[in-house]
Amino acid sequence: MACFVVPAAEAVVTTVVHKVVTAKEKKESAAPGSLNMETAESKKIPFSHKLKWLNNMLWGGSALLAFEHLWHGEVTPWFPFLSAANSAGETAQMLHEMSTVGVTMAVLVTGVWGIMAVVSNVIEKRSQQETEQGELS
Amino acid sequence: MTLLTAVFAAVSSTVLWYFKDSKNQIKLGTLSLMYWGAALMWTADAVFAYAELGMEYFTPAPGEMLNDFFLGLSVTALGLIIWLALLLFHDPKGVVRQALHKDGSS
Structure with missing residues (x-):
């Protein structure tokens, strides 16, 4: 009947969170001393980018x-x-x-996004380890 | 049927993103995420419908099935229209900007 309203409401919240996180990340990358961190961090997908996946879904x-x-x-x-x-x-x-189907929809989409974020973290760590091993040998 | 159509649209757009647009230059990743979002939401809806109807859920009337398929195709078309609007708005290759500039200068 109006189950889509629940994930739409969540989308409003995640969009606001995305804006805040993006601003914070920009501030951090512009801060002095962040250049040294850049090489290690550049291969990592920023959290704001991962939040965008959830927003899009x-x-x-x-x-x-x-x-x-x-x-x-x-x-x-x-x-x-x-x-x-x-x-x-x-x-x-x-x-x-809304309280049954709608909430389940929102939880399912967020759960799948959580799995996507964890898997991408694992892939990032693996590629970072491979790069480090390549540099040592 | 709507769920199935959304799943097929999601899988096709993801395969296209993987082989043709892994850097998301033409926003195929965004399109696939949109379809996946809808497919997941309809999955939740289907689980509740199955809990209510039981096996009857898998034997819809032909007319109902046709309507659902038509709806699925319409939803897929709407997704493509949203994607096209996003693509033209972001204009990653600068084609729209170039065309507007040409029109303005001529």
Whole structure:
């Protein structure tokens, strides 16, 4: 009914977090003494870039699901925008769906992103070790 | 059917990103993440539908299946339109800027 609203709300939060993290990373890289760190850090994918993966999944998924809801007449272009908001019974059903299906969607997407971030960390560490071993030999 | 269409779109765009755009120059990575996001969300939806309907979930009426497939194709098209808009907005090869500059100078 309106399950996509939950991941869309998460997308708003992660977008704000992404902006803050990007600004922080820019500040850190501009700080004096950061040049020495650059060689080791340059091979690492910044956390802001990884957050962008989550943003893309959440925004993209929510947009496409919103279209599906529009297709089924559950989202309307006029106020209150959600057809389920017209009656108290349907509103309760919609809120129940948001708290079950919607939350599961958000948790699943975030969980998969977490796995992606962990796997990319492992790959980065492995390639860093290989470079170090190559330099020693 | 919508879930299946989204999964196929996600897999195809990921394969294209891997072989043709690993540096995400033409934003194929963004497109694939969008499709993966939608596919994951529909997976969660499918799990709840299966819990409610049981085996009936796997035997939809032909008309319903056709409508879902049509919806899946429309969703894929919408994803492509969003991707195209992003690509033209970011304009990584400067083609749009060049075209606008040409129009402005002529």
